[in-house]
Amino acid sequence: MWLASGPKVASQNIIAVRVNSSCVLVSWERIPNGKRRGLIQKYRVETTSREVQAPTQYLEIVGINVDSEFTITLEAANRKGFGPVIPTIPPQNVKEVNKTITSLFITWDVVPTNQNLELIPEYKVIYSLKSGKRDIHGSEVTASTVYINLTGLKIHRKYNIIVLAFNQCGDGPFSAMLSAKTDEDRPKAAPQNLSAERQNSTSILVSWDRVPNGKRDGTIISYRVNYTRSKEGAERMSKEVDKAKRLLLLTNLEADSEYAITVSASTSKGYGPASEPVKVNGT
Numbered sequence: 001m002w003l004a005s006g007p008k009v010a011s012q013n014i015i016a017v018r019v020n021s022s023c024v025l026v027s028w029e030r031i032p033n034g035k036r037r038g039l040i041q042k043y044r045v046e047t048t049s050r051e052v053q054a055p056t057q058y059l060e061i062v063g064i065n066v067d068s069e070f071t072i073t074l075e076a077a078n079r080k081g082f083g084p085v086i087p088t089i090p091p092q093n094v095k096e097v098n099k100t101i102t103s104l105f106i107t108w109d110v111v112p113t114n115q116n117l118e119l120i121p122e123y124k125v126i127y128s129l130k131s132g133k134r135d136i137h138g139s140e141v142t143a144s145t146v147y148i149n150l151t152g153l154k155i156h157r158k159y160n161i162i163v164l165a166f167n168q169c170g171d172g173p174f175s176a177m178l179s180a181k182t183d184e185d186r187p188k189a190a191p192q193n194l195s196a197e198r199q200n201s202t203s204i205l206v207s208w209d210r211v212p213n214g215k216r217d218g219t220i221i222s223y224r225v226n227y228t229r230s231k232e233g234a235e236r237m238s239k240e241v242d243k244a245k246r247l248l249l250l251t252n253l254e255a256d257s258e259y260a261i262t263v264s265a266s267t268s269k270g271y272g273p274a275s276e277p278v279k280v281n282g283t
Helices: none
Strands: 012-020 023-029 042-045 050-053 058-062 074-078 095-099 104-107 122-131 134-143 147-150 158-167 178-181 195-200 203-207 222-229 236-242 247-250 259-267 278-280
Touching (some): 050 058, 095 178, 104 158, 122 147, 134 147, 195 278, 203 259, 222 247, 236 247
Antiparallel strands (some): 023 058, 104 147, 122 134, 195 203, 203 247, 259 278
16 A cells, blocks of 8 residues: 555653653553554654654653653654654744734744644644733634734733644643733723812812723823813813822912813823813802
8 A cells, every 4th residue: 555654643642650760661552543544663752762663652761860851752653754743842932023902913933843744733822811910811822823913902911921832643832931911002081089179269289099990001101180260261271290199289370260170191102081070169
């Protein structure tokens, strides 16, 4: 029978058992019928590059430190050559190259294969929303390229991202974790609990609380207090306030005028909505 190539899949259910401090016994099951593409002639254990003639399905690996971490992979061969193995190298250079308020564009380097063109690996991208010390809302997507645009994310939130290569034999090792944050936007809400009180005939003390959590959509960098005399055609005036302060004394006001006052907050993307106006009567 003419054989097009090596076996379609790798050997199944590889088990490694520690014999002593420098020896591991590796065993495996046969490739399923229909996947062998002919008679299996030998196996190769990649950790040592040693070959085992079929039908033997075990190998003792000696002279290693079993307390250290190492990877064992196994290839099977018919007379046309060796078949595929699970990817053994994690994707390298995982990075964020672009972002919007709800998306992260992620790239990584190609994972080398064992040159079996039937099984050029695809990739799994696993990402989760970082919340305090925990990751929540884990999701997984697949990609046939070395890039992906993760969409539908939350605004100005940090995500932990890992990538792995996989083929029909199984999943390869995880990449190093990437932490990336979506871009910020203008605040969705105004500062809370705006208060304004006359201190004397020409001054008003204005104070307010922060924009609520979940509505800031970024890092607050400043506040703006707008104030206007309650008179048709009156000019609107404003003052900028540093993010560390939530208090402003308005001075040089007209004693007999009523004023309408609002406050809004800003991120690097600009100011959000203003609060409902608070009116302060004249004296």
